[in-house]
Amino acid sequence: MPWTPLHSQLHQCLIDRQLLPISANILLAVSGGQDSLCLGQLLRDLQSRWKWQLAVAHCDHGWAQDIGIADRVAQVTTRWQLPYYCETTANLPETEAAAREWRYQALARIAETTNSTYLVTAHTQTDRAETLLYNLVRGAGADGLCAMSWHRQLTPAISLVRPLLEVNRSQTGAFCQEYQLPVWEDNYNRDLKYARNRLRLEIIPQLAADFNPQVESHLARTAELLRADVEYLESLAQDWYRKALDDRGVKLDRPMLQSLPLALQRRVIRQFLAQSLGKMPTFDRIEATIMLIDAPNRTRTSTFSHGLAAEVSGKWIVVRK
Template identity: 45%
Template structure:
């Protein structure tokens, strides 16, 4: 079969971004919509070139009366293509817990990870597109977020140990996947919930993006997706620089401080940065301290990232902008300045050249 421009584009993306290795096992999440059908068709067509073992997984939330028929439709496609099919259906007792988009997404990734682990797949592959990336950027911007939220939907990220989540279509728009499905007569199963305007993402997709496209930029989806791509590289750089600054600030100990307040926990001497981020909060102890002189030399952007990283390790919930600002302000605050308690009971206080964080986790 002759490759289309989408085949060529996806092949080049996979190769240039090192998304997959050859001869790997790929578990492709297929909902039945145009994006996931486009994805599975392209991967199957590229399979002889790469030597992959490709299979389909479908997650049934049981949100719609036709969900079982949808699952059967996808299983029939898998049989026609001669590939393995895995189905996960939400249990009755779980249905109440996954009524929001965020909860449903978390459930999907959990069950996809389980399938991949049980059947030795190295990759879970999803059909997120440039259009999804644009919607996510707008959605997070409206809710209020920094660069990290705006660059969401990355090409690759770890799901669980040994399994990578990959999104090969992030440079392809929904218009392109729709045309691809039409050209190859792929049987799309329309999801009625995608038309329900009670969901914010559907309002962005159905109302806001078409308005922006008509009145501001006909290629707004691609432009926003490119912005997310630029932000991704910048966020990775800033996060690494902040980790290095945090390690330096936590390792600058003075002899006069030793023994004065007990043994301060220096996380950078216990674990590597990557290990710190994956260890449960309960594994850390307070107090811990940060050298203000080290932090004062850094730009505000890095100061905030250091404080966010610290709060991510000691708080039971994700830190808010206000909490990060509260801790960042201590870098230049007068001696003896102190915060009110953070969630979980920890407080931060300036003592000479140091910010001490004490309390309970």
């Protein structure tokens, strides 16, 4: 098959962003849809240039609409002459959140079994635009609006990489047609009871028709710009968090926090509460704790989980029962 512009685009993206090194052990997540089949063919074609060790993983949710997908993915993987791994579950709730959480757990297990240090998924520019809108209507801040990044650590030993974030679904669809890849048309992706499907099938096309034909790429660009801002702010906040902590790592220095702008105060408090509570705090809990920075001694927030609350203790903010 011919070398296409999409091959060149991905090859250059991998070089510029240093996403997948030469000779890497890579596990590719393939759902059977057009995006993952497109990425699988691209990586298979680039494999000889990069000397990768490639393997394919598929996650079968055990839902009725998934019957037959695993066999289809296995056939394509045989065509690619790559190792194939499949994990199946049962009684999984038919929700986006449950499916996503289980898939990443399953893929991490397969990656560990195969000694793969990179897990590659086929999230596209389209997915990135959807994620920005989805998180925007839920009231997310900058972190949520840029949540879909090029790479992040899935586990300490496994990096999650998304190399198609500058490629849209029109491109992946055309590529699959050219290569005659057997795309599985999942009815789940057309079910409008799921919010992301409504965004993809109704809202974004309407925005493109009424406001900007390039809305998808522009939303994805906004996410990329926000990503750089968030990474910079988070690195500053981590430095200030370490400075503001007491020697035992359980109290925050209020006078030091008073010197910071609100954006950094929020991030420092979020890191402090995440450590103290053992989970990520809500926006309301962060805001309530920020009020303690300038509050009188013994001022407390309302109770958090497990009977805990943040309290002013002299120059410090502490979390205690």
